[in-house]
Amino acid sequence: MTWPAERAVVAAGAGALLVAVAGGPVLSGWRVRRRADALLDAGDPPRTGRADRWPATRGSPVLPGWLRRSATAVAAGLGAAAFLGGPGGLVAGGLLAVGLHRWMPRARSPAERRAALEEERLVRQLPLTAELLAACLGSAASPAAAVAAVGASVDAPMGPRLLTTAAELALGSPPEVCWHRLGEAYPPLAPLARCLVRTSLSGAPAAAALTGLAGGRRAEAVRTAHARVRRAGVLATAPLGLCFLPAFVLVGVAPVVMGLTSRFSHAM
Helix, strand or coil, X not given: XXXXXXXXXXXXXXXXXXXXXXXXXXXXXHHHHHHHHHHHHHCCCCXXXXXXXXXXXXXXXXXXXXXXXXXXXXXXXXXXXXXXCHHHHHHHHHXXXXXXXXXXXXXXXXXXXXXXXXXXXXXXXXXXXXXXXXXXXXXXXXXXXXXXXXXXXXXXXXXXXXXXXXXXXXXXXXXXXHHHHHHHHCHHHHHHHHHHHHHHXXXXXXXXXXXXXXXXXXXXXXXXXXXXXXXXXHHXXXXXXXXXXXXXXXXXXXXXHHHHHHHHHHHC
């Protein structure tokens, strides 16, 4: 087997290793995200006899995050070194492996993924919750009754949190302490907690403040969505710059330049 053939075999093996290492966890992560969405829709995850683990992750052949990053970086480095060949290929492969291992995102644990999903769901539910609280408090309902009514009508994860706060209020806890504890325990609810603490201390009606909070949060969500759309438009031009423009230069410009150069050399 000649050296180019050996390089091709090594590069193919490195590519297969890269696909095997990176493809399996992607599918498994997709299953975990689907299971997480189902758990959030149903409320708190069911408890098991051994540990509070997700059923989708038990027995799952997912490699540890550090091992997956290392294997992916090594496979990419070996593939680059085998494809380029020589000392320069070894140097380029080593630099590629080190760069990939350093800059690849760290795989999050199931608990971190579930916490991120809960925070995102709480942020989406905050405007509606603020409006419902404003309606209940504006109808002369007590804080405990208003929070309990809203907690019973809002889905998880917002509903159970509000029901816990309503139980504390019904037991006689100061409203300021309850709202402050809610904001500290769940950072996405900190704006709601601060708004309720201010209105409770000042004695001002909470309906107007809560309505303003809901409008501000919806406007912020719209601005964030527009920013993501603009960013997606900018990123969509990356294939044009990386693929189509070099292809146009190689197919359309390079032959013309080579032809002119050859004619000029023959004329000389």
